[in-house]
Amino acid sequence: MNEINLVGTGPKKYNEKKLRLARIVSVIALFLTAISSVGLFLLNTRFSVASIKEEQTQIINQISSYNERMVKLSIINSRVLEIEQIKKQNIDYTKFIQTILDIAPTEVTVNSFEIEEKKATISISSPSLLPMSDFINELLKFADKNSKENPTISKATIESLSANDRTGNFFMTVNLEIP
Amino acid sequence: MNGKINIDLLTIRTLYTDYKPFIIPFFTILSCIIVFLIFILPQANEFFRSQKTVSEEREKLNVLKNNLSVLQTSSDSELDSQVNVLSSALPPNKNFEGVINALSYSANVTGVILGNFDFAVGSLTESPKEIQKFPYLEIELNLTGGIDQASNFLDTLSKTLPMSRVIMLGVTPSGSSVRLAFYYKPFPQAKFNENAKIDPVSKKGQVLIDELEGFSNPSNVSIPLFIGDEQASESAL
Numbered sequence: 001m002n003e004i005n006l007v008g009t010g011p012k013k014y015n016e017k018k019l020r021l022a023r024i025v026s027v028i029a030l031f032l033t034a035i036s037s038v039g040l041f042l043l044n045t046r047f048s049v050a051s052i053k054e055e056q057t058q059i060i061n062q063i064s065s066y067n068e069r070m071v072k073l074s075i076i077n078s079r080v081l082e083i084e085q086i087k088k089q090n091i092d093y094t095k096f097i098q099t100i101l102d103i104a105p106t107e108v109t110v111n112s113f114e115i116e117e118k119k120a121t122i123s124i125s126s127p128s129l130l131p132m133s134d135f136i137n138e139l140l141k142f143a144d145k146n147s148k149e150n151p152t153i154s155k156a157t158i159e160s161l162s163a164n165d166r167t168g169n170f171f172m173t174v175n176l177e178i179p
Numbered sequence: 180m181n182g183k184i185n186i187d188l189l190t191i192r193t194l195y196t197d198y199k200p201f202i203i204p205f206f207t208i209l210s211c212i213i214v215f216l217i218f219i220l221p222q223a224n225e226f227f228r229s230q231k232t233v234s235e236e237r238e239k240l241n242v243l244k245n246n247l248s249v250l251q252t253s254s255d256s257e258l259d260s261q262v263n264v265l266s267s268a269l270p271p272n273k274n275f276e277g278v279i280n281a282l283s284y285s286a287n288v289t290g291v292i293l294g295n296f297d298f299a300v301g302s303l304t305e306s307p308k309e310i311q312k313f314p315y316l317e318i319e320l321n322l323t324g325g326i327d328q329a330s331n332f333l334d335t336l337s338k339t340l341p342m343s344r345v346i347m348l349g350v351t352p353s354g355s356s357v358r359l360a361f362y363y364k365p366f367p368q369a370k371f372n373e374n375a376k377i378d379p380v381s382k383k384g385q386v387l388i389d390e391l392e393g394f395s396n397p398s399n400v401s402i403p404l405f406i407g408d409e410q411a412s413e414s415a416l
Contacts, residue, residue, distance in 0.1 A: 076258065077381075079262075083269055
């Protein structure tokens, strides 16, 4: 036999509005938690150190198969730098000698011309002192043109001047310094 | 007021019956707060803290990617050719054959007769000292002819491999004497450093290689025989 409760359940003890608010807040909290968890998981997967390291390892493995090319490129780059440095040290001695010989007057005979590193020594002879003087003047004019872009002569010194009464020639030795 | 609350089973049951609909939202919110505090917040902190390391590692990754791209785009035959030219210009060891060939070639081309020469070879076994940045073989030789012949000879030599430099040049009406330095340098030790950037051949480097490719390279020619003055004169003609 079924029992029938004739007494009503009575008025509700809680506020419906508060219940709705609690439900809404719980749903929002659940949603935010889910979103932040998934978001963090994705961020950690995509931007974690471990994932980058893994990618690095893959690339390093690929690079190691090109070991020979790597060595060749390293040799080429170092050789290029070294050759450029050697070329910078080079001085065109023949051009310098030719320039000095060109400015020498025809009456002057060049007995010897020696150039080493940044010093040059030229020995000349002439039957007259005048062409020798002209030569010195030309050297001084050439030295005046000296600049950083176009180095010529930084110093010219007469080392010796002598005369030979047998041959009737004057001899002069001039030291030149190249900047 | 010293009020006492009596919590017994009946009270709990009454509260449960009265506020039953609040239980699920309450526990949901509580669980979310716990999950946030215990898992999400530390993870987020860790993530933001690791971003510096991540950016450093990402930079390394970019370098590696760039290195791989450089290596993939390089051609083996081109690299071989460039290594050959540069090694002929600056040999890895004392290349006597190359030096003698270069001198002989320049003399033959310019019609200059090579006189006596003195080769300062140095130790054959010792590797060049580290302090000596660019070791070289020194050779002093006499040339017949004046400044024009010497100039032609040196001009041809300067466009002939291996690379050389004039240390001293002396000219007299009867002949010239030249002291030359032929450079060599051992190859650098190949060390694989994963963080090191691999550069392709620069434009400047390419220009230099093109220039060196235009130079005469008589290294494949066999060493000429040392011949007498008369024969030398004929060959020079």
